[in-house]
Amino acid sequence: MYLNRQGxxxxxxxxxxxxEFSEGFAYVQIPNTNRNLESTDSFGYINESxxxxxxxxxxSxxxxxxxxxxxxxxxxxRLHEQ
Incomplete structure (x- = not known):
């Protein structure tokens, strides 16, 4: 769960x-829900909403x-451009 600056x-x-948010985005780690043991957790970005x-x-x-x-x-x- 995420809280904004107002709580x-x-x-x-x-x-x-x-x-923490940086330039309006925060990266988050999503747990691996596959039963494939070779799969790892993955990362993505959420916005301030x-x-x-x-x-x-x-x-990563x-x-x-x-x-x-x-x-x-x-x-x-690689470099990812938003």
Whole structure:
């Protein structure tokens, strides 16, 4: 669950981990719900309304800086532009 700066809940969705907002977005870790043991948790981004606006398809993620974030897809990292 996420609280905004006023202390109000913005989403009921539960995350394994969640970071602070940066440039209007926060990256969140979504637990692996597949029974495939080789699958790992994934990361995506929510907006300040709590909506998942960038799907949780990344193996790792970072805060946005000037509209860019470093994310890991598969075995490599790339720069993702918002």
């Amino acid at each position: 109000h809940f913005i989403t009921n969705q539960k995350f394994k981990a969640a970071e 709590g909506k998942l606006v960038i799907p949780a398809t990344f193996r 993620a970072s805060d946005l800086l000037n509209g860019l974030a470093i994310v890991e897809i598969g075995r490599g990292r």
